[in-house]
Amino acid sequence: MRILGPDELIFGVDNLEASAAFLRDYGLDESEPGRFLALDGTGISIKEKHDPSLPPPLPTATMLRQTIWGVEDDDALSEIEAELSKDREVTRHEDGSISCKDDSNFEIAFRVTKRKLLNLPPELINSPGAEPGRAANVIGANEDAEAKPRTMSHIVFFTPDMEKMSKFYIERLGFVVTDRFTNTGPFLRPQSNDDHHVLFMIQTPDYMQGLEHVAFHMQGPTELMLAGSRMVKKGYESFWGPGRHKFGSNWFWYFNSPLGTHVEYDADMDKHDGEWIAREAQLSKEASQMFLFENVEKWAPGGPPPGKK
Amino acid sequence: MTILCKLLDIPDGGSLGVSPNARGRDQIVLIRKGADVFAYRNNCPHYDRAPLGWKKDEFLNKDQNRIMCAAHGALFRIEDGECVVGPCLGQKLEKLSVGVIGDDVVLNVS
Numbered sequence: 001m002r003i004l005g006p007d008e009l010i011f012g013v014d015n016l017e018a019s020a021a022f023l024r025d026y027g028l029d030e031s032e033p034g035r036f037l038a039l040d041g042t043g044i045s046i047k048e049k050h051d052p053s054l055p056p057p058l059p060t061a062t063m064l065r066q067t068i069w070g071v072e073d074d075d076a077l078s079e080i081e082a083e084l085s086k087d088r089e090v091t092r093h094e095d096g097s098i099s100c101k102d103d104s105n106f107e108i109a110f111r112v113t114k115r116k117l118l119n120l121p122p123e124l125i126n127s128p129g130a131e132p133g134r135a136a137n138v139i140g141a142n143e144d145a146e147a148k149p150r151t152m153s154h155i156v157f158f159t160p161d162m163e164k165m166s167k168f169y170i171e172r173l174g175f176v177v178t179d180r181f182t183n184t185g186p187f188l189r190p191q192s193n194d195d196h197h198v199l200f201m202i203q204t205p206d207y208m209q210g211l212e213h214v215a216f217h218m219q220g221p222t223e224l225m226l227a228g229s230r231m232v233k234k235g236y237e238s239f240w241g242p243g244r245h246k247f248g249s250n251w252f253w254y255f256n257s258p259l260g261t262h263v264e265y266d267a268d269m270d271k272h273d274g275e276w277i278a279r280e281a282q283l284s285k286e287a288s289q290m291f292l293f294e295n296v297e298k299w300a301p302g303g304p305p306p307g308k309k
Numbered sequence: 310m311t312i313l314c315k316l317l318d319i320p321d322g323g324s325l326g327v328s329p330n331a332r333g334r335d336q337i338v339l340i341r342k343g344a345d346v347f348a349y350r351n352n353c354p355h356y357d358r359a360p361l362g363w364k365k366d367e368f369l370n371k372d373q374n375r376i377m378c379a380a381h382g383a384l385f386r387i388e389d390g391e392c393v394v395g396p397c398l399g400q401k402l403e404k405l406s407v408g409v410i411g412d413d414v415v416l417n418v419s
Contacts, residue, residue: 014370014371014377014382015370015371018363018364018367018371022363022364060394060395061381061382061383061384061394061395061396062381062382063382158381158396204396207394207395207396207398208381208395208396210381210382211381212381234364235364235365236363236364237360237362237363237364237365237379239359239360239380255363256360256361256362256363256378256379256380257363257379258363258364258367258379260377260379260380260381260382261380261381261382262380262381294332295332296332297332297333
């Protein structure tokens with residue numbers, strides 16, 4: 001199944017104004033009212049929770065209404081339609097997309113991806129012994145640099161039956177397990193995406209079912225720090241990070257949001273192919289991250305103690 | 310007894326974060342309904358280090374009738390801190406004893 005990854009998430013939110021402000025400040029572009037996009041066209045759409053055009057809500061606190069997966073082309077879409085029609089109702093829509101429920105009752109849809117191919121520079125660094133990343137006189141620390149999410153990276157679900165849910169994505173949609181936390185869940189990538197994971201799930205009681213977080217890829221660690229620092233400066237609540245995960249190697253910084261889910265910046269995730277053999281570890285503080293920092297107020301060391309000359 | 314803020318610092322029907330720790334993170338959430346003030350530790354029972362709001366002083370849902378955890382959307386009753394929907398169903402926020410003395414909101418009134 002030639003799936004690229006999540007193309008768009010649809011939310012029915014409690015506070016439309018606060019959610020829109022959050023997504024703008026996070027760095028997504030509002031392409032039309034209520035639709036917020038990363039540079040490649042993946043993104044998040046929000047509507048007021050009672051809007052009748054939204055897919056039905058789960059009976060939990062989650063505001064996520066639908067996950068739209070992007071696929072390579074029309075043939076890939078037809079292949080998924082044929083597979084899922086075997087045991088559930090799959091609806092074809094006017095815009096060519098299809099929708100149904102997964103095995104855990106999450107609303108899902110598939111469409112030919114709206115992802116634009118990006119051609120952008122990576123983070124450029126100077127490293128002794130290697131060719132300089134930046135030419136002479138090109139400054140690395142640019143506080144005014146743009147820091148915009150480039151593409152949707154991954155989503156993480158709370159699910160009441162991790163076994164059933166992961167089986168659906170692996171056996172029916174061809175997702176590949178890259179690594180696994182014992183008794184928590186597998187890291188999954190679809191066949192047309194070499195990122196370490198676009199999907200992860202965590203086993204929870206049924207009253208918790210929903211979206212744990214959504215993440216977007218940034219240019220690199222510096223851009224991640226810049227974007228996160230700007231969020232803190234605007235008064236947003238940092239939840240976890242900055243730091244660097246072990247599985248996936250991605251840098252991370254998570255924030256609370258009025259969309260009732262964590263929203264993460266990530267950068268520099270591992271890529272894998274069919275040769276990779278999945279690792280397994282017990283979920284723990286140590287296994288979860290290589291290191292963890294916390295934003296502190298700025299200060300500067302000086303010469304003598306205050307008040308001395 | 311510790312003075313947390315003035316009563317009028319809290320918008321009526323709204324919320325305010327007070328008592329910042331060394332990292333600047335507010336440790337206490339105050340919610341005001343007229344002359345009544347409700348106070349909770351700024352931590353969701355879900356995790357031991359999960360602040361509730363999404364932004365400075367923003368701790369309520371849009372209708373301002375529930376405390377909302379901006380991690381996963383859990384909703385808590387303002388009066389007793391009990392979670393009525395979401396990941397902490399049946400659990401409670403840690404309630405703190407506050408009172409209004411004169412213009413001041415005061416912690417640990419005996």
